[in-house]
Amino acid sequence: MIDASILGNGVVVTGFSDPEIVPTGAVAWKGERIVGVGAESEMRNAFPEARFLDAHGGLIMPGFVNLHHHFYSALARGVDPGATMSNFAEVLDRLWWRLDRALDAETVRISAELSAADCIRWGCTTVFDHHASPSCIAGSLDVIADVLENSGLPAVLCYEVTDRNGHGDAIAGLDENLDFIEARRSDPRIRGTVGLHASFTVRDETLAMAADRRAASTGCHIHVAEDPVDIAASQEAFGRGPVERLVEFGLLDDRCLLAHGIHLQPQEYQTIAAQDGIVIHNPESNANNGVGYLDVVEVAQQGCRVGLGTDGMSSSMLRALRAAFLAHRASRGDPGAGFEVLPDLLANNVLTARRFFDEPKLGELVAGAPADIIALDAQPPTPIGPQNLFSHLVYGATEYPVRHTVARGRVVFENFTHTTLDTQRLAARAGELAPALWNRIAALPWGSSFLGD
Numbered sequence: 001m002i003d004a005s006i007l008g009n010g011v012v013v014t015g016f017s018d019p020e021i022v023p024t025g026a027v028a029w030k031g032e033r034i035v036g037v038g039a040e041s042e043m044r045n046a047f048p049e050a051r052f053l054d055a056h057g058g059l060i061m062p063g064f065v066n067l068h069h070h071f072y073s074a075l076a077r078g079v080d081p082g083a084t085m086s087n088f089a090e091v092l093d094r095l096w097w098r099l100d101r102a103l104d105a106e107t108v109r110i111s112a113e114l115s116a117a118d119c120i121r122w123g124c125t126t127v128f129d130h131h132a133s134p135s136c137i138a139g140s141l142d143v144i145a146d147v148l149e150n151s152g153l154p155a156v157l158c159y160e161v162t163d164r165n166g167h168g169d170a171i172a173g174l175d176e177n178l179d180f181i182e183a184r185r186s187d188p189r190i191r192g193t194v195g196l197h198a199s200f201t202v203r204d205e206t207l208a209m210a211a212d213r214r215a216a217s218t219g220c221h222i223h224v225a226e227d228p229v230d231i232a233a234s235q236e237a238f239g240r241g242p243v244e245r246l247v248e249f250g251l252l253d254d255r256c257l258l259a260h261g262i263h264l265q266p267q268e269y270q271t272i273a274a275q276d277g278i279v280i281h282n283p284e285s286n287a288n289n290g291v292g293y294l295d296v297v298e299v300a301q302q303g304c305r306v307g308l309g310t311d312g313m314s315s316s317m318l319r320a321l322r323a324a325f326l327a328h329r330a331s332r333g334d335p336g337a338g339f340e341v342l343p344d345l346l347a348n349n350v351l352t353a354r355r356f357f358d359e360p361k362l363g364e365l366v367a368g369a370p371a372d373i374i375a376l377d378a379q380p381p382t383p384i385g386p387q388n389l390f391s392h393l394v395y396g397a398t399e400y401p402v403r404h405t406v407a408r409g410r411v412v413f414e415n416f417t418h419t420t421l422d423t424q425r426l427a428a429r430a431g432e433l434a435p436a437l438w439n440r441i442a443a444l445p446w447g448s449s450f451l452g453d
Helices: 039-048 073-077 088-102 105-121 139-151 167-185 204-213 227-238 241-250 267-273 283-289 297-302 317-333 342-359 388-397 423-443
Strands: 005-013 020-028 033-041 051-054 059-062 062-070 124-131 155-161 190-193 194-198 220-224 256-260 278-281 306-307 374-377 400-406 410-414
Touching: 005 039, 005 374, 005 400, 020 039, 020 059, 033 039, 051 317, 062 105, 062 256, 062 278, 062 317, 062 342, 073 105, 073 124, 073 220, 088 423, 105 124, 105 139, 105 400, 105 410, 105 423, 124 139, 124 342, 124 400, 139 155, 139 167, 139 190, 155 167, 155 241, 155 342, 167 190, 167 194, 167 204, 194 204, 204 241, 204 256, 220 241, 227 241, 241 267, 278 342, 283 317, 297 306, 297 317, 297 342, 306 317, 306 342, 317 342, 317 388, 342 388
Parallel strands: 005 051, 005 059, 062 124, 124 155, 155 190, 155 194, 194 220, 220 256, 256 278, 278 306
Antiparallel strands: 005 020, 020 033, 059 374, 374 400, 400 410
């Protein structure tokens, strides 16, 4: 018989959309499922032999979902690309496309371990990762999946299909996606989807092949209109914009994840909404790359579901939420803006994850839901309720660390300490591997074509 566990002595917030707030509450689980939520005294009476984790008065919440991450960027911190970068195309060409070519199996693994550790530390219990390693394509998703299985973090993984390194590599990337999707089709914790870089680096024949070979239920994960170059180069090479091409090849559906979406027109957002696709806002990365800002309210008004990601800049969803909120106010010049749609971002992430895992209660603290639970070390100093939860999150909780993280019933972070990953070992090994990786980056040329010509 599986003994129960309880996370209690905190303020329970049961979800991100119309939650119940339980002061001095607790959540009980057995195995991978929540079995009770309510007053701590009730949970202790119902499960007297349960192991108890103390939230120390903090917020007990569902674990966060991150809809767009790049684990492979972990070893880029501090790197000098040795080249000036004055626009987004140069950022890609002179930094990221050299980094991904320099990765090998070992640096793919350590990058995934470092990123998984950060996700867990910041209370993320489901992550959608978009991977690229052109010198190490076959088996790369299995390497990442192995890391995630060991760490206990559920995920949806994909490999970035692109023609910028030649059509042969594009086919190899598609094969990697499809093999992984098939192998993980019934896996309750690790799933796959088809990864595509962006419209301006993927040829028509590649999109056609992806659409023809994938099962529609697998979806796809693609960068869209992150910068005007995606639109201009797509129009020049193919005579059509990114959204039109996705529609033409049957890739825009209710499991299509469109990262960024900044520079689209209202009718393109309406097209995305009609197909029930998901636009993913990445405010920190967008600011860092100087590519612009997604007007979340306007996009939502066009009918789109908008979610939230970190795009490899960090793994903190609360920090991304705060960045989205403050950037929205700054862009509008309105200190009263931000409460119309932005509170829906975390809930939209949950709704999207449910589609991929077929878990109708994922992201809620209710009986029968997956036991994805966190305790934020943020004691609410003022009354908290459903109507002001978002204010507590963006003005208070973002300043506090996560004390406990439980992913599918497994305690992966306890009292500010990892239980499944040795972060000291990871830091030491990353320090050993980074110089050689950086040297490989420095030795690689830049000035590549978007389509590998």
